[in-house]
Amino acid sequence: MTMLPIVAHASPEDIIAWVHGRPVSVRQFLADASSLADALPAGRHVFNACTDRYRFTVGLCAALLAGKATLLPPSHTPEMVRQLADFAPDAFCLHDQPDAAFAMPAFHYHDGLRGAATDGPVEIPQLAATQVMAYVFTSGSTGTPVPHRKTWGAMARCAQAAAQRLGLLDGRAWTLVGTVPPQHMFGLEATVMLVLQGRAALVAAPAFYPADVRDALASVPAPRALVSSPVHLRTLVQSGMAMPPADLVLCATAPLGRQLAGETEALFGAPLCEIYGSTETGQIATRHTAQADAWTLVPGVRLQARQGDGGDTETWAEGGHIEQPVSLGDAIAPLDAGHFLLHGRKADMLNIAGKRTSLAYLNHQLTAIDGVRDGAFFMPDDAHEGDTHGHVVRLVAVAVAPGVAPAQLQQALRARIDPAFLPRPLLFADSLPRNAAGKLPREALAALVARLAGAHHGDSAARPAFVIDADHPAIAGHFPGHPIVPGVVLLDHAVLALGAALGRRLAVTQAGAIKFLSPVTPGERVEILHQADAAADGGEIIRFTLRSAGRDVASGTLQVRGAAPQAGASAC
Known part of the structure; x- marks a missing residue:
């Protein structure tokens, strides 16, 4: 039986993690994993929801030591957790947040579970290559998440x-600094398994915002690598914030354009390596995106062309760490035995902000909601998974749901799908233009979406809009040389412009779910897309999206009082 070590570091004194700025040795890590393994409940399946990357990694290894498989779903919505429980009734949730609430038994990973490291020789645990490490779930096309079985051997060899x-x-x-969560396949491979099998160290704290990334890189010694996605890299490039130098940048989850790759390399002073793979195959190829279009297969992996059931040629990946040949759902043009060109997705798979799902899965979740008779999600031609500049993708959904309030339907969707896939906008129709066979032609759906969106938002020229000039007092000192409009100024002008368009002053009592998605520079025209729903207290709930130059720059919800205040208001 083939056995592989749980860590590949040369010495128990090697650093395997940086936690709150302090180094953690392999010796201490193994003690933490052993201590947690002894404390875990009896269930054979662990839903690892730890947000701290170190605790996630300790939890993963503790589960391996205890002979338990880790469950890694594509989202943590109540519906997804319910489906996890259906897949593994004995599953429990391992979490590191005291207020975490999941509809299954839970085990809190707290500071009191820290292991006691001892002096002397350390025996590195060996694991059978055939041991099941995890089930990584994709959304599937029927509404039921599809589990992909990952053995320790396959994941270790891939790393x-x-x-x-x-x-x-x-x-x-x-040292590896990650902006992608460890629960997703790329984050698991590039910030956890690369650490365990590549003799590296991880940074525990999440690094999501530009300041987080800057501080995380500055807090650890060189050589250091940043593991990220196109959406995050675009935010970093556009932030105008200086970044500590890195020695390598790794990127995956969606295609990356050459321009953004070059800008990223200039920002960090490091080469950027893009990784190609999937949940089914793991990482199988890399390329230096700023300089080349061709991909190079990782050692041992081969591509084979096979005839599909429909007569089309399909590309299959095999060899190396891939235990069984896997059909790739992409259009691939082989160049030679070790190189190929990638021409995009074949089917309806979506990658948004590093998260993967399918239109079929989203449609199933929409139509499963009480009161929805029919419905479909739609990906506009000008906003799709192949956006190589890291723009935030926004889906549209059309529902046939007589008597169901928009806010009620949005709330039901939030419980079923990841926030990255929530439709903006959500439109309503009397019926969908299905053909005699019950199919919904894309062109017919596109025409319906265009008509409904035009009626919902009005012509773009008539949308509320505003421009913030470069001489605005808030601009001074806000990233000199790279001026950016502060978010609070954007929000303030949006409220006033929206109120002017509606013919009344808006008395905002609460602003919620505010997200600033892309920087706005002085002089840019910002349009406001909105949808107003009646609130139970007689006021309104206004959902809005701010858009500039074809990209979403901010979104959120405003709770508005029924009667506006008498005093006038002016923009800050």
Whole structure:
């Protein structure tokens, strides 16, 4: 039986993590994993919801030591958690937040579970290559998440091949800073498995906002690598914030454009390596995106062309860490035995903000809601998964739901699908233009969406809009040389412009779910898309999206009092 070590570091004194600025040795890590393994409940399946990357990794290894499989769903919505419980009735949730609430038994990973590291020799645990490490779920096309079984051997060999390709086995102590969560396949491979099998160290704290990334990189020694996605990289580039130098940038989850790759390399002073793979295959190829279009397969992996059931040629990946041949759902043009060009998705799979799902899954969740007779999600032609500039993708949904309030339907969707896939806008129709076979042609749905969106928002020229000039007092000192409009100024002008368009002053009592998605520079025209629903207290709930130059820059919800105040108001 083939056995593989749980960590590949050369010494128990090697650093495997940085937690709150302090180094954690392999010795301490193994003690933490052993202590947690002894404390875990009896269930054989662990839903690892830890937000701290170190605790997630300790939890993953503790589950391995205890012979338990880790469940990694694509989202943590109540519906997804319910489906996890259906898949594994004995599952429990491992979490590190005291207020975490999931509809299954839970176990809190707290500071009191820290292991007691001892002096002397350390025995590195060996795990059978055939042991099931995790079930990584994709959304599926029927509404039921599809589990993909991952053995320790496949995941460890994949990480070893990646570490070799990326140059992490050069004898230096690398540290990996990640903006992607460890629960998703790329985050699992590139910020957890690369650490365990590439002799590197991880940074525990989440690094999501530009200041987080800056501080995380500055807090650890070189060599250091940033693991990120196109959406995050675009935000970092446009933030105008200086970044500490890195030695390598890794990117995956969606196609990356050459321009953004070059801008990222200039920002961090480091080469950017893009990774191609999938949940089913793991990482299988890399490319230096700023300089080349061709992908290079990782050691041991091969591509094979096979005839599909419909007569089309399909590309299959096999060899290396891939235990069984896998059909790739992409259009691939082989160049030679080790290189290929990628021409995009074949089917309806979506990647938004590093999260993957399918239109079929979203449609199933929409039509499963009480009161919805029919419905469909739609991806506009000008906003799709292939956006190589990292723009935030926004889906549209059309529902046939007589008597169901928009706010009620939105709330039901939030319980079923990840927030990244919530439709903006959600439109309503009397019926969908299905054909005699019950199918919904894309062109017919596109025409319906265009008509409904035009009636919902009005012509773009008539939308509420505003421009914030460069001489606005809030601009001074706000990133000199790269001026950016502060978010509070955007919100203030949006409220006043929206009130002017509606013919009344808006008395905002609460602003919720405010997200600033892309920087706005002085002089940009910002349009306001909105949908108003009646609130139970007689006021309104206004959902809005701010858009500039074809991209979403902010979104949120305003709770508005029924009677506006008498005093006038002016923009800040």
